[in-house]
Amino acid sequence: EPEVTQTPSHQVTQMGQEVILRCVPISNHLYFYWYRQILGQKVEFLVSFYNNEISEKSEIFDDQFSVERPDGSNFTLKIRSTKLEDSAMYFCASRGSGTGDTGELFFGEGSRLTVL
C-alpha cells in the first residue's frame, strides 16, 4: 500500500540551529501538507503546497519556516533558527487530486523535533 514516508524520525537540535525535515509523499498525489502536533495538543495546520507553490499557510508558518519540493518526489520543511517552542511532532501529509476533492489525508509517521 502506498505510504507517506518521513525522515528523520527524531531529530535533536540546539536552539538557533536550522533543521530540514524530509517527506516523500504518495507518488500520484498532488497536494502536500505539513502539520505539527505539540505534545498533548491538537494537530495544527502549517502549510499546504500545490503545483510547486504554497497554496495556504497558517499564522504559525512565518518567515522562520519554508517548504520546498526540490525534485519530483521530496517535499521538505525547513525551520530556521529553531526555538524551544518548535519542539513538536511534524507530520507530512498528502492527498490525491480533484477539484474540491474531499479525499482523505494520508499521513507520514512523523518527525519528532526536540530543540534544546
Added chain:
Amino acid sequence: EDKVVQSPLSLVVHEGDTVTLNCSYEVTNFRSLLWYKQEKKAPTFLFMLTSSGIEKKSGRLSSILDKKELSSILNITATQTGDSAIYLCAVPTFPTGNQFYFGTGTSLTVIP
C-alpha cells in the same frame, strides 16, 4: 472562527463496553468530516462523512454525520484493548479544501 471540538477529552472503559465519541464543528462551507485514529504516531484514516444521516461502518466502528446539529459521532462496540488510541476528528476548509481543522481528540483507554 472555524473550529472543531471533540468530547469527551478522555475516556476509560473496560473491554466489551460500547463507547460514543462526539465531534462538533463550526466551519464555513462545510463539505466533509473525517475521523482518524492516532496510536503512537501518524493518524490513520477511519471514515469520511459527507452526507447527513448515512451511517458508515467498519467492523465494530461506525460513524454518522448530523448536519443540522453540526456534529458527528463515532461509535465503537465491544471495545478491545487495541482500540486504545486518540481519536481525531478533522474538517477540511473549502473552497480550497487545503486546510484541515483538527479537534483536540478523544483519548480512549480500554482496560482488559
